[in-house]
Amino acid sequence: MIRVQREDFDIGAELEALTAGNHRIGGIATFVGTVRDIADGRPISTMTLEHYPGMTEKQLGAIEQEARQRWDLESCLIIHRYGRLEPGERIVMVATTSAHRAAALESCAFLIDWLKTKAPFWKLEETDGGAQWVDAHPTDEDAAARWSDPSKS
Amino acid sequence: MIRVQREDFDIGAELEALTAGNHRIGGIATFVGTVRDIADGRPISTMTLEHYPGMTEKQLGAIEQEARQRWDLESCLIIHRYGRLEPGERIVMVATTSAHRAAALESCAFLIDWLKTKAPFWKLEETDGGAQWVDAHPTDEDAAARWSDPSKS
Amino acid sequence: MLYFAWLRQRVGVAEETVDLPDDVTTVGAMLAWLRERSDAHATALADLSVVRVAVNQDYARDGDPVANGDEVALFPPVTGG
């Protein structure tokens, strides 16, 4: 399941909905990304997330399908926010459930790694020195690339 | 932080407490283990978790310290229940927070893998065929062993 | 043609409708053609290593086909999550 929204979300309630009544689940893995108050040593006052409506949903849906093909998942959730966020606020949540913990843990890491390089979001950070678009990290490409190499996954 | 308890826990509330007011956090990784209604093809009615009071806390504390030494974590939580549990109930929760997602994701997987082979808990499953102690999985040893090999971590 | 993030700011518009000449049939040719539209386009597209292209909401490379009627978007490497 994919959601792209401006509003915050409730982790506990989302996990409850994702697992309710399904007793085949043995493991639930979750990752939540939050806004840090500092970037490259500069304090951040707010961050604005721009996205490409339509393509975001299409790409997140494709990422979820890829995870479901690679692992035997009971359920899967991706929530990504956009708009203006302050330090400490939640940006993204991915959660996967499976009978076995390895499938849940690996697919959760896969989802956030792939999402980072494929979902069309851009961060604009506001610091004392003005607003600045965040550069993509080469380490994000590396993290995503390890899922492309069958010898490592 | 380590907790060994009979009572259930609230994932959302635990994560809230783990992250509250800390704006250095950029990533929160969580794994929750739950009781499945089936094992080796047999339906399970209930599961009883026995543990070794004292040693459990000591080993979980050592596992947390090991994670904090290996990764730069902002906070860390392990909750493990004992006693009688029914299918669908939560057994264990591990959560780690860090400035960077890789540290949170890796340390979370490390904690649950190590806990599985080091924390003194034993599962007794009740099925139609009577009560049976769960055998340790060789795959659990393998999962823990990959964290011992510096070339893979 | 849709622009996002700093590409939108440099081009100066979020969206524009263009009419591709008949001989512009690939993403690579389209980018070269777009550069000629204005100084703003030329500046925004000066370094193509930091420009990503989507055609009909899927990532596209230089050799991929593009035609009038496609939804085309240009943006920097993504930084979500």
Next chain:
Amino acid sequence: MLYFAWLRQRVGVAEETVDLPDDVTTVGAMLAWLRERSDAHATALADLSVVRVAVNQDYARDGDPVANGDEVALFPPVTGG
């Protein structure tokens, strides 16, 4: 001496106090000595590949020292999490 899970069930008690002879100074020697205590002990400890030992709440191997006064526990491979 503490026993857990099926080791507790097979030995028949959760806890017993034992007085180790002077020549039993290692975990390995202690296990061999315990086997002689009763048929139940012998059965419970028949396959040492599925017996884990903790001395003072830390995992111990055959060669590790053990003495009267130590808190010693015997249990199967753990299955928590």
